[in-house]
Amino acid sequence: MSDINANGARLLNLSSKDEAVSVASEIITAELDLAVAKRAKASFMVSGGSSPKPLYQALSKQDLLWEAIFVGLVDERWVKEGEPGSNATFIRETLLQNEAAGAHLLPMVTDHESAQIGAPIISRFYMELGQPFDVAVMGMGTDGHTASWFPASGDLAAALDKNAADLAMAVDATGCSGAGDFPSRMTLTRPAVVSTRNVILFIPGAAKRDVFMAALDKDEMDAPVRALLDSGARLTVLMCD
Template identity: 30%
Template sequence: MNNKHVEVLPDKTALIERARERVLSEIRTAIERSDRATIALAGGGTPKPLYEALAKEALPWDKIHIFWGDERYVPPDHPDSNQRMAREAWLDRVPLPPENIHPMPTGAANPAVDARTYEQELQAFFELESGTFPKFDLILLGIGDDAHTASLFPGTEALQVRDRLVTVGNKDGQARLTFTVPSIDAARCILFLVSGAGKQEALDRIFAPEANPFVYPARFVQPREGQLWWLLDDAAGRNLGVG
């Protein structure tokens, strides 16, 4: 895949700085191209310092639209909420117009209903024809120790969904909302951030010449036309033989 880039940075501080550079570059390119930038955020601990760094930037915030690639099915003020983390670290600290923030809904008491609601919002925002997928300018992702990404977990039904933009993921019986594989793969740029020695085994399988993506879901991320970036700190990526 000639659109795949893998970089191993010395430590997490260098990883976050490189990610900041990449995000700013994608934002500027998107705004030059279409006068707006659309970004889907990741949850988890790794991107939080990136969000804190972006909160210090002077950007044309009125041209930036924020979405989420997945969300735990909890209220937005819940400690586990991806939306809450991103708002506290970044979004509430910059003058982003409220209408430019597009969180995944979790209030219908029915994950399938909320997944459909978010799908309809994406279809309207991106003015999609039936059967097509949004072309986000940037989707941020991480991986778990089990090689999941977004809320696409090993062996779950969400991995098989190809006719929806958003579906219901499952983590140990707990529902989550998540982009589907084709929604992710349609992006102009996908940026993985991975840190920590605990991710070495998952990365070995994700980067292996052959492995079952239903067991290692991040292997499904193969953008059709866009760029795929893997930014790893040394603790995570030292065994991959890349630099």
């Protein structure tokens, strides 16, 4: 395991995905346990994608006071739970199992026709968790996006605004390769993410490691994942071959 420092953040290059899952699970479990002990509840923001699936499955077996843990989403496709592409469904089926079945999952979709209409409601809803959030698990696409902060999205500048007043906003990612078949999104904004007490960027695999390391020398509009460095020492990046 090698340990690199970037803007105060720890960049850990681990020997395997299993080790990355183990280290991430240990960090997250400790931080959630501490948050519950200090504040009688914890807020845990999670991302979708295939990479964190084994991490969530491992966390689901941890002996925590899950009834006091509120699980929110870093971002979501504008689809209802149960429909194809839903991050909420993915989290319910991977994390909210076993010991973690009693955790509270907070949706990021309303009954409104568009994400633009629902965004103020979601922002206020997530605000009720209290700020800052306790833990956030972030992922990254091979295009350098994290959350629903996509290069070339017309909404990227607003999502990355350091002074964004809202916790969540709608994103139109039409034409962005990383968005796939779901261009209409809801996402946490930069201030909501980087103010989180503990940010874990979980990017196993050599290809993603190389994308992230290259992003350190790019403009954040071209590689939005770079914005996570604003978290400073509260950011831990877990990479492996």
